[in-house]
Amino acid sequence: MDLMTKLKILSNGAKYDAACTSSGADRPGNRGLGSALAAGCCHAFSADGRCISLLKVLMTNQCIYDCKYCINRSSNDIQRAAFTPEELAELTIQFYRRNYIEGLFLSSGIIKNPDYTMEKMIAILEILRRKYDFYGYVHAKTIPGASPELIYKLGLLADRLSVNIELPSERSLNQLAPHKTKQAILTPMRQIADGLCSSKEERFLYKHAPRFAGAGQATQMIIGATPENDFSILRLASFLYEKYQLRRVFYSAYIPAVEDSLLPALNTKPPLLREHRLYQADWLIRQYDFSADEILSEETPNFNPYLDPKCNWAINNMGRFPIDVNKASREDLLRIPGIGPISAKRIIIARKAGKLGIAELKRIGVVLKRAQYFIITRDNPSGPHLNNETVLRALIDPKVYRTDMEQLSLFPEETDPRLPSPQDFTSVTQAAEEVVLSLSRSL
Amino acid sequence: MYDGSIAGFYCCVFESVYSRQIPCDIFVSHQAPYTLLPQKLITTDSQKAARVYRSIPLKISQQALRLVEVVFLSCMKQKELALLRFLLLAYRCNAKIMQMLAHPLVAPLLAAERHIRNESHLLRGFIRFADYDGILAASITPKNFVLPLIANHFITRFSDEDFLIFDKTHHAALTYQNRKKNFISVKEIEFSPASENENYYQALWKQFYNTVAIEARDNPKCRMTQVPKRYWENMTEMKDLL
Known part of the structure; x- marks a missing residue:
């Protein structure tokens, strides 16, 4: 099979993985090929509007597992392919040189057993890092059930590791991914979290201690294939952020790729708005100091489709507004709909030089479309x-x-x-x- | 009128401060319009320029110097005049000027700075090299003169390669050969036709690009927001869509 066909099959098999960020690793170049930017870098945007930052492929789409939602499930009758390590390394390098990509995102179907698969993945990364002296970004997906030594080895070669949690509850997991257990997912996550922690300590003590997954770990779950509500998904995400020090949780709107009586019908549209709301809420938790309980509750366990989660919170907490932009703390500024970390920072700097009115806010680039209903300014001291x-x-x-x-x-x-x-x-x-x-x- | 260099601009600042005059506009000499208004040609004097250059971090702040240098590369209209008026104000307010984000003389400069920084950030991702016998070459058509801002990123990233980035808008190029960088001024660069091997990798990239898009999520409007159309002409995977 030629490389063109392989690339088509193996990128098609990997495209449902939502993660494509190249952020979190800061590694200036200078020798060999490549560097990594702390902020990450998008190189292209596909027709669905998603960023392409990494060459996202499977090592192989052969798989011994039969997860119901997955196009690579063993019972699905599709063409199978596999990259040889040398082939994939060369392709990555050639794409990287032309500035098409920021690095490699390597995932795989499971061949023979998890350990065997992991060893093969490690072999590819070793060629990249050692033979080609490649210092670009690598995101590797760990295989559920692989042994801890191999996960550690993979972490020394990759910038970011991820273990997909796949479905937001144990019950759904048992139903749709019978070969994956909660334990097989959480154990490696725990190991990676601990590894990150001790690697940080060691590197603090010894400059040349090995770096283990410098850009941390991430996970993804599929939204809309199973009946969990938004609140339980959000609580699970904030639990993972807290207890497993995850950098990112990705939500992937379920796109029917296979027919199964346990799954929504093939013509079902992906719940994109719901996914969008989850990302908005996720952002509020990570960047705006919100907690999951503030955004949703047992009584209203699902997002309001008409209002973004921050506006929804504001509308239900009108007692906390209006907020005086000339006095409020950063935390309070971040609660105002339409004001994010950048606007808050500018407000805090600019107000040192003089009281801010509407005109000043506009001039420093604060968008007032939503914020105007929630603020007190110099020229409107009593608020709207x-x-x-x-x-x-x-x-x-x-x-x-x-x-x-x-x-x-x-x-x-x-x-x-x-x-x-x-x-x-x-x-x-x-x-x-x-x-x-x-x-x-x-x- | 001045010669278009940053040193020349610093001499304009020098002239304005010591003659106590504020011009109604500043032009690069070969672009100056015919006018009945009196004009003054400012010749570049490296000593005067150095005095102004040193005075900025000393009397204002390092941050202000960075702002001036970056905005000078931007495509802001009448940037020289805007920068001069900013500096005259800043010599009076000192370091505090960098807090006055909302001041009518400061805010437009910060906006221009955001514009050029944003464009250079995008181009770090959107530049597409092609391999010509081991030399990587790319063309760009940016609004701002971003080459000096993106040079280091590519030099550290491709430190063992030889490469060239040609800025068609500003008729300039960055070359990096044998670990040496150079900015040159060129009208046009003829690229020879791509090799078979190069065409093969471009085809592989287009294959990947077209396969990763999920049809059920098709959203061309979102793509357009993320990659404005003016970048498409220089991007391997987008060219054919124009």
Whole structure:
């Protein structure tokens, strides 16, 4: 089989992995080939609007497992292929030299057994790092059930490791990925977290101590294939951030790739809006000091499709507003819809030189579209006097009205009964008015 | 009027400070318009330029010097005049100027700085090299003169390679050969047709690019936001879509 066909099969098999970040490793170049930027670097964007930063491929799509949701499952009748280590290393180098990519994302189906597969993956990375003197970014996926020594070895070669949690609950895992157990996923995660910690300590003491997965670990879960609600997913994510020091949790809207009675039908649209809301909430947890319990609760376990999670929080906590931009702490500034870490930083610097009014905020680049309803400024010391309906009307997320609106949940009993379903409307204006009314009633 | 170099611009600042005059505009001499207004040609004097250069970190701040140097490379309209007025104000306010983000003389410079930094960040990813007998070559058409800002990134990354980046907009090129970097001024560079091997890797890349997109998530508008169309002409995988 020629390289072109292999590349097609093996990138097709890897594309459902959401992670494509190249951030977290800061390694200036100077010898050999390559360097890594702390902020990461996007090299291209595919037709679906996702960033391409790494050459994302499987080593092989042969697999002994039969996970129901996966296109590479052993019972799926598809063409199988495998890269030889030399072939893949050469391809990575040639793509890297032309500045197509920031590095390699290596995952694999499982051949023979997890350890055998891991050894083969390690062989590829060894060629890259040793023979080609490659210092670019490498993200490697550990194979569930591989032995700790091999995970450690892989971590010495890769910048980032990840173990996919796949499905957000043990029950779903048992049902859809019978060969993977919760234990087989959490054990290596624990090991990597501990390895990261001790590698940091050692490197603090000895400059040349080996670096273990310098860019930390990440994971991904599939959203919408199983009936977990948003709150349980978000709680799981914040548990992972806290207890396993994960750098990132990725959410992947389930795209039906195989027919199975246990899965949603093949013509189901991927829950992209839900995935979008999860990322917004994830961001609030990592960058804005929010906790999962502030964003959702047992009573409202699912996202409001019409409002982004931050606006939703603000609307339900109007008592904390308006906030005075000339006095508020960074934490409070970050609670204002429309103000993020960059705007907050600029506000804090600029107000040292003089009190800020609306004109000043605009000039330093703060977007006031949403923020205006929540702030006190020099020229408006008493804050805005508006009723909830006006504010709501301005905050509704236009994304919800995209013409190709997907079904919000595959499990209809889970959508918020207080809210009208987006499918019920014919016109956008009618929809907006209905939503404003029903939301303000429920406040 | 001045010669277009940063030293020449510093001499304009010198002239303005010591003659106590503020011009109504500053031009590079060969681009100056015909006008009835009185004009003054500022000749570049390295000693005067050095005095101004040294005064900025001394009287204002290191941060302000960086801002001036970066904005000078940007495509901001009347950047020389804007920078001069900024410096005249900054000599009075000293280091505090860098807190005055909302000041009408400061805010536009910060916006111009963001514009050029953003463009050079994008280009670090979007530049596409082609291999011509072991020498990597790329063309770019940026709005800002980003070459000096991206040079180090590529030099440290490809330290053992020889490469060339040609800026078509500004008729300049960065060359890196035998571990030596050089900025040269060139009108046009003729690239010879790509080798068979080069075409093969370009085809492999397009194959990968087209395969990783998930059809069920197709979102061309999002791609357009992330990669504005003006970058497409120089990108291997996007050229054919134009």
